[in-house]
Amino acid sequence: MKVLAYRGPGSLVVEERPQPHPGRGEALLQVDACSICGTDVRIANGSHRAYADALGRVPGHEVVGTVVEVGEGAPAATGENVFVAPNYGCGHCAACLLGQVNMCEQPRGIGITEDGGFAEYLLLPKDLVDQGNLLPFNASANAGASASASAGASPGTGEGTSVGLDVGAVALAEPLACALRGSRACRIGAGDVVLVYGAGPVGLFHLALARLAGAGAVVVCEPNPERRRRALSWGATSAHDADFDELRAALASAGAPNGANAVIVAAPVPAAQAQALELAGPWGRVNFFAGLARGHSRAELDTNLIHYKELVVTGTTASTNEECRDALNLIVEGRVDAGSLVEARFDLASAAAAFELAASGKAMKVLVAP
Numbered sequence: 001m002k003v004l005a006y007r008g009p010g011s012l013v014v015e016e017r018p019q020p021h022p023g024r025g026e027a028l029l030q031v032d033a034c035s036i037c038g039t040d041v042r043i044a045n046g047s048h049r050a051y052a053d054a055l056g057r058v059p060g061h062e063v064v065g066t067v068v069e070v071g072e073g074a075p076a077a078t079g080e081n082v083f084v085a086p087n088y089g090c091g092h093c094a095a096c097l098l099g100q101v102n103m104c105e106q107p108r109g110i111g112i113t114e115d116g117g118f119a120e121y122l123l124l125p126k127d128l129v130d131q132g133n134l135l136p137f138n139a140s141a142n143a144g145a146s147a148s149a150s151a152g153a154s155p156g157t158g159e160g161t162s163v164g165l166d167v168g169a170v171a172l173a174e175p176l177a178c179a180l181r182g183s184r185a186c187r188i189g190a191g192d193v194v195l196v197y198g199a200g201p202v203g204l205f206h207l208a209l210a211r212l213a214g215a216g217a218v219v220v221c222e223p224n225p226e227r228r229r230r231a232l233s234w235g236a237t238s239a240h241d242a243d244f245d246e247l248r249a250a251l252a253s254a255g256a257p258n259g260a261n262a263v264i265v266a267a268p269v270p271a272a273q274a275q276a277l278e279l280a281g282p283w284g285r286v287n288f289f290a291g292l293a294r295g296h297s298r299a300e301l302d303t304n305l306i307h308y309k310e311l312v313v314t315g316t317t318a319s320t321n322e323e324c325r326d327a328l329n330l331i332v333e334g335r336v337d338a339g340s341l342v343e344a345r346f347d348l349a350s351a352a353a354a355f356e357l358a359a360s361g362k363a364m365k366v367l368v369a370p
């Protein structure tokens, strides 16, 4: 089988390997699609901690596929379409016992600490299978607008046109699950005015989730005009460049003259974190969704804004199986239009071009479909 292996900074190489067979408790997945995440781009250029001594490891943690072989005792069935929740844990620390595997003391992840989905086949470890990370779904479901031909022309949420599910787009349940975790930390409710920094795939997911949670208005801050246009087509009330006064005016005209009820920073920009505290209203909930680059994670924040406005400032990272399951359902039911974010598909042999496009930021989401 072909895999895409990490061979050092700047070097991902297509290699031939023997096809594995599942042992006791394991399962073998035929990969249908694996989408490229910002994390994968960091892995490729050698700046991911988990890959410091990982020569030969296969990245890819946004994986959808078909179970083709099941080891003795594994709770899985051949022929099942599954999305793989990528994070699993030791199974016995305090976080694992709470189901918060993303916070495990010894976290493991497909494509991060273990081989991942940029491969024709993926052997799923026993612990991952045991912990319920294989999430089956109905591939013949009718997902609203998931195969929208004109990218960006369809809204991010809603009924859509009833077309067959785009199985590749199901891989996006992983970033959607992460967004769901951040969105829930902001406890968005009916009528809330929400401010979202960033309109990349994850920023758009936050926008869609805020709408689904009943937000009355969602104001988006994004420097790229094409992405601002996309945010408007996904239901943003208005979209702006990072100008403070303009954003404040936009929140006021959206019904929040004292600031937003919730602010999500889905852009790795320290200045946006500082501005988020300024533009949050009294009792506002703030989520620092995007991590900052290592070595550049010190931001100057006016903490009196937290004190006097009684803000709740949260951080979230990765996702749990439960969030993955919910995100999967949102995509399969067509309530979040992940399909329209998939702007390019490559086979494994052309993975270099796929990574180049993903790193350029010119495409929302790039899929590798072996």
Ligand SMILES: [Zn+2]
Pocket: 037, 038, 039, 061, 062, 174, 175
């Ligand atoms: Zn990801």
Ligand SMILES: [Zn+2]
Pocket: 089, 090, 091, 092, 093, 094, 095, 096, 097, 103, 104, 105, 106
């Ligand atoms: Zn644990």
